[in-house]
Amino acid sequence: GAVVSQHPSWVICKSGTSVKIECRSLDFQATTMFWYRQFPKQSLMLMATSNEGSKATYEQGVEKDKFLINHASLTLSTLTVTSAHPEDSSFYICSASLQISSQPQHFGDGTRLSIL
Amino acid sequence: QQQVKQSPQSLIVQKGGISIINCAYENTAFDYFPWYQQFPGKGPALLIAIRPDVSEKKEGRFTISFNKSAKQFSLHIMDSQPGDSATYFCAATTDRGSTLGRLYFGRGTQLTVWP
Numbered sequence: 001g002a003v004v005s006q007h008p009s010w011v012i013c014k015s016g017t018s019v020k021i022e023c024r025s026l027d028f029q030a031t032t033m034f035w036y037r038q039f040p041k042q043s044l045m046l047m048a049t050s051n052e053g054s055k056a057t058y059e060q061g062v063e064k065d066k067f068l069i070n071h072a073s074l075t076l077s078t079l080t081v082t083s084a085h086p087e088d089s090s091f092y093i094c095s096a097s098l099q100i101s102s103q104p105q106h107f108g109d110g111t112r113l114s115i116l
Numbered sequence: 117q118q119q120v121k122q123s124p125q126s127l128i129v130q131k132g133g134i135s136i137i138n139c140a141y142e143n144t145a146f147d148y149f150p151w152y153q154q155f156p157g158k159g160p161a162l163l164i165a166i167r168p169d170v171s172e173k174k175e176g177r178f179t180i181s182f183n184k185s186a187k188q189f190s191l192h193i194m195d196s197q198p199g200d201s202a203t204y205f206c207a208a209t210t211d212r213g214s215t216l217g218r219l220y221f222g223r224g225t226q227l228t229v230w231p
Binding site: 004006032034041042043044046049093095097103104105106107108109110112 | 148150152157158159160161162165205209211217218219221222223224226
């Protein structure tokens with residue numbers, strides 16, 4: 001089946017550091033990738049929708065300058081948390097689909113981000 | 117506003133029993149209803165999904181029941197096993213409109229199956 005790989009799986013860094021998370025579709029070309037944030041014992045919260053070759057669409061309340069998304073190829077999207085602070089600590093998950101309306105979406109295994 | 121409402125929040129079932137999780141939605145434009153299973157520290161994995169043209173879909177021990185008129189759908193896990201202990205999310209989406217492709221998730225149900 002379709003596989004989405006996310007890297008790193010876990011990162012700890014100091015406050016003020018920028019952190020990049022990669023999301024790769026390994027066996028299909030993903031024109032659309034979604035980035036989610038999940039707090040403990042809560043549901044997934046969509047942060048942004050990223051289409052290959054164009055600017056990401058951010059959900060209301062998500063800071064574009066804080067969470068930089070790049071989808072430069074059909075198999076790779078990156079999320080950069082700039083100048084991370086402890087409140088940015090969370091579980092970040094990406095998903096990918098062949099087309100924007102294509103289902104199902106395939107999820108990565110998430111990245112646990114801890115900011116000290 | 118929660119687009120998809122899920123209950124119960126937590127569920128404890130004995131091994132071999134039936135686990136039932138319910139979801140309700142308001143947006144009649146939704147036309148794809150997946151269920152995801154998530155283990156701690158992992159991303160969600162698609163379990164089973166249904167479209168509104170059928171009232172039931174079964175895959176192994178997992179069954180989705182869909183009631184279009186009531187705008188409700190449910191997941192039934194037959195012969196529940198300890199390995200089924202996880203968090204389950206229902207979701208809904210549409211292929212139409214400005215929000216096409218976006219998944220709207222329920223709040224999740226933490227299932228514990230006792231051996």
